[in-house]
């Protein structure tokens with residue numbers, strides 16, 4: 146478990162210096178007695194969060210817990226109260242809009258009246274409390290960040306029950322957060338941590354009732370389903386209203402606009418926020434449930450049917466059909482209900498609250514569609530890519546932030562230690578994950594490598610032996626790193642140059658990995674020292690030395706990047722280290738998909754350019770002289786790692802130990818230095834029990850492979866056990882009833898798989914026959930049974 150110490154928090158401390166001290170003092174005086182937050186109205190969640198962060202960085206773990214939990218508590222108090230004020234004031238009207246002198250005047254007059262109402266309400270409830278919070282802090286609370294800090298601080302003082310609950314709560318809203326997945330995994334491995342510690346501290350009433358309803362459904366306790374699901378729908382609409390009301394204060398206006406423009410822009414932003422309430426709320430145990438509210442009515446209609454309350458059952462069926470018109474299962478149920486005495490078309494009139502909810506959402510969707518298609522958003526808005534480099538170092542959880550801050554620091558240290566200077570970044574180069582850095586080689590070193598390329602370089606090497614692969618006006622020759630080592634053995638070049646080749650390419654790999662802040666290691670796929678020499682010095686040229694292309698896909702005429710063979714689709718990043726500038730032309734450039742130039746780089750000795758292999762780029766014509774570079778293509782897939790570096794390393798080590806061997810063996814003429822594909826890479830695995838039993842030709846298509854020996858008998862059994870374990874849990878999990886199964890699926894199986902399992906259950910319930918789980922089947926048949934029961 147990576148629990149950071151002495152870490153720098155990358156958080157804008159909103160409450161620094163004096164204020165923090167005051168807050169801390171107040172809270173310290175209050176000590177245990179601080180739960181009645183409204184009594185201390187001027188202490189806000191923002192202040193407490195800041196105090197919590199300070200406590201965290203000063204390693205005051207229990208203070209950190211205390212402040213974080215109070216911050217969370219106050220955030221709830223504040224948001225609930227705010228929503229309540231807005232709700233109370235929605236109906237406050239003074240001016241008659243029915244017979245207005247001027248309708249618009251009356252409407253806005255009422256807004257003035259409502260605004261006053263909200264202000265009065267806030268004054269009564271919040272008293273002297275400041276009412277201006279930074280968007281960053283609000284976002285942190287929405288994403289449950291305080292729980293992240295809370296769990297770390299609790300962990301530090303071995304309060305595992307608190308830590309586990311906070312970690313679990315955070316994870317439910319931040320499912321992809323790998324650091325927290327690892328933390329949960331770690332907590333679970335502790336003997337003192339019990340399953341029941343993993344509780345969702347942010348569970349909303351509608352979720353609790355929903356879970357109970359599904360549990361009751363699984364027990365076939367139909368009255369229980371009715372009671373809990375009715376409560377769940379009521380609570381859901383309430384929560385939805387609150388969520389929408391909270392959207393109403395969240396807009397930051399940047400520009401001076403007309404009165405009406407201002408209102409429209411503000412309104413659109415609020416609308417956009419409201420639209421996301423469904424996405425936010427339709428979750429159980431953090432798992433999104435499609436058509437959540439419709440699903441509730443499906444459960445209800447079935448439960449009412451089971452207890453013989455057909456009027457209610459029909460009403461719920463009708464409500465379901467409001468949300469899912471034409472749903473086959475429900476239409477069939479409807480037909481069946483219609484055959485019952487006392488049930489007519491009116492029995493299917495949707496519930497009033499559901500109808501209101503539906504109308505609102507539908508109207509908003511219509512409005513948003515209009516806005517999407519017609520509204521002229523201010524076109525001066527430009528994408529601010531100033532922070533793109535920093536984006537590479539952005540994290541979510543406290544753990545992540547600390548790790549990333551450390552990585553950024555490491556990178557800076559690495560740059561300092563090697564004397565590298567960043568010359569251009571994503572902003573100047575007009576693309577993410579691009580960098581130009583100087584200082585990789587001295588002039589002398591560039592000279593050695595150039596000489597190496599010229600002595601040992603093979604014409605067309607690396608280009609299927611074509612000496613002019615891209616333009617007839619230039620000749621290419623190159624040398625791979627293992628070939629360079631062989632030249633040392635053949636006494637054609639000195640050891641220093643070959644070692645430099647090996648070492649500097651490794652530095653390029655390390656730097657690219659660090660700069661791009663990659664989560665997994667980079668491997669060499671192909672390393673090539675290459676020179677291009679102008680054949681017609683000084684002639685006018687309209688062609689390029691290297692046409693616009695990407696290094697891992699085929700560029701189509703309409704600018705698409707097709708990840709298909711024969712492109713080297715496993716290449717992920719490219720590094721080009723230039724060796725000279727005494728030539729004409731030959732600028733490297735990045736291009737758009739429409740082939741227009743985005744930015745260019747002038748080669749010079751020791752200058753590295755690194756970028757994503759899928760970025761389009763090219764080289765302008767070399768109109769005179771020779772241009773040399775060390776080009777390295779990296780892959781994230783170990784399978785495609787080239788063996789040349791190992792070979793070179795071993796040979797050079799042997800020659801260092803036995804210098805007598807140098808010059809004894811005749812250097813071979815054979816050139817086998819074409820880029821290494823899968824077959825060569827697989828040889829790496831031959832040493833570790835893996836045997837390739839069939840490849841592309843045997844299996845009748847590209848990129849196919851079968852191999853034995855990837856797991857031992859024991860490992861296979863382990864995996865089977867795991868699968869069986871999940872199978873069992875799966876059946877207990879079908880109603881999303883056990884938090885443990887959600888929790889376990891995060892570590893036992895991968896997240897998408899767990900998500901899929903949950904999605905299947907949700908979907909299946911709504912009658913999709915393709916689902917295979919027994920529970921789902923049961924629900925489909927149960928649905929159909931209704932029909933059959935009355936047909937027969």
Ligand SMILES: O=C(O)CCC(=O)C(=O)O
Nearest residue numbers: 691696721733764774776
């Ligand atoms: O040498 C350069 O600047 C770029 C070469 C290149 O893009 C390539 O070989 O794929």
Ligand SMILES: [Fe+3]
Nearest residue numbers: 694695696762
């Ligand atoms: Fe390229």
